[in-house]
Amino acid sequence: MNKKIRVLIVDDSAVVRQTLQSILESDPAIEVMGTAVDPFAAAEKIRREVPDVITLDIEMPRMDGLTFLRKIMKQHPIPVVICSSMATEGGQNALKALEYGAVEIISKPKVGTKKFLEESRIRFVDAVKAAAMTRRRKARPPVQPLKPQPKLDADAVIPAAKGAAPVQATEKIALIGASTGGTEALRVFLEALPVNCPPVAIVQHMPEHFTAAFAQRLDGICDISVKEAVDGSPMQRGQALIAPGNKHMLLKRSGAKYYVEVKDGPLVSRHRPSVDVLFRSGARYAGRNVVAAIMTGMGDDGAKGMRELFDVGAYTIAQDEATCVVFGMPQEAIKTGGVHKVLPLGRIAAEVVGKCR
Template identity: 45%
Template sequence: MTTPRVRVLIIDDSALMRQMLNAILSSDPAVEVVGTAPDPIVAREKIKALNPDVLTLDVEMPRMDGLAFLEKLMTLRPMPVVMVSSLTEKGAEVTMKAMELGAVDVFCKPTDSATGGLQAHGRELIDKVRAAAHARVRALSDRRPVATAPRLSVTTIYKSTDRLVAIGSSTGGVEALRDIVLALPPDSPPVVCTQHIPPKFSASFAERLNGMAAVRVKEAADGDRVVAGHVYIAPGDQHMEVRRSGAALVIHLHDGPLVTGHKPSVDVLFRSVAEACGSKAVGVILTGMGRDGADGLLAMRRAGAATIGQDETSCVVYGMPKSARELGAVERELPLSRIAEEILRLCHADVTRT
């Protein structure tokens, strides 16, 4: 039996952009563009008539903007959506809101899209759409409130950077990371995160989390000292590592080729934590397509770190955690709602044993 093609509806107010997106997606035999729409009003009727598997949705459109449409869609007819956004600060901020509303992923329109830049990024768009087709999408009304982790009275212990939490995520990871970070107390151990996300979007993501969380959240900068009560998000276009500098831990950012198909790569982060921290770390792999992070998490576990994988039921896409589990890298598998609590328990238990 042949696998059914992913049926896509393109929603964009630009006729040229609709044509280009159509051409790119249609070039993959596993994808079928079933229709296009210039705005959400037209799209609403086409969704009813065509029943697509995935939508690509522009952010700024006439008659109804993408955010307002997405909120209605996720309330009345939840389905996988890939946001198509401009690589600007405004585009990043709006798209982060879209991810919180339930969009599965984001594809950035290259700045040189009019001269062939969009076609150069065609494989990325196709991969995101195909991954979205396998995503578990929940209605806004069905989303559970963010879990609140218990406050452990270990403030003075966590002032040491002996313990470090490293988290890797991809598709669906924006919401998953939000749940974990908002459940961390202000005296949390330091956390370093690699999320597959475009540049500029990583800064916007960190700023939004920082405005909601008890910990301080920032986009990592090269040379940052890793300190308790802080969460460091890898920039969207650089690999992030953690290195020892005497007794301290320091962030190191660098350019370079893709690793496991990504930059930033979860494998790069996890391997550096395995080397720098050994058993004094907790590694967490969250929802995402592919296998980035599996080898790195295995390196952490072999170095003595505790390792956690998000379970299949709570993942948007059970790809990265599944690969890590099959490799033997995951020590314990948990639903998203229990991961923050387990992180703190492991750090506290490790401290009390020493």
């Protein structure tokens, strides 16, 4: 029998602590070993027993969560999931949390927090499991939560392609999907792209209000241009478009030119934006002109869409297990038989550029 994932909840709100404990312990693979009202109380509990995962608020008395995160990562690295309303303010706090070593960011509203947490039950459970897997890389994934909500596929946003996409000559384009661990993986990938690289569209699972700051940060360190997508943004050489948090991004085509559509819609594969939605739109409108890569992440978002791309003649790549923070999404894509090549992170950019020539 697999050992349960032991979680320490650190939040100054009693309502949040109680609600999160109820949510996490509804899954048989998770045990809440304790709660703490602030980082000082958390440090005392960690001295007595080290948790597998910490959920951490940012705004707390006596010491803020970011300071505590930086200290704990230097002294006793433990996977941390940030759960905070402060993560939404311009995205800067979330970026700092990732820089300091947080595995996942979940933004919560300042009002209606209890209802939000309850409605986001599966997301929280998956985030904790993904964090735990960064330490238990070889362990079997824990069982799924009890009574999961219905899981929609890309049909909820875009119909499946009927036959192959038009063969009219167009430029090759790259479609990328990632989740847990993807912020660092995308930095490595995008920094390796040359200034004249093919157009790139990216879905990275992240909160609303975070993607603009994330794109701005990447734009400042990469040779290519990196932007948060807006509805109607053209796909251009030397540019990567990142789907905005809480919006789906689809590839569309006008003549021989590609652009993106940004839209609302239901969660697909439990995510919005969804990699499956982006990949299906690529299969529908670009077909063999697509080179797609699926990177580190928890769950199976993107696996079906990658198989659809494969079936219409696109070239598909999965990141290998050794370089993934969590091998879930690439592994599920490989299982479908829709992956041409499995590569370490450091070789994906060169492969994408080479296949787009």
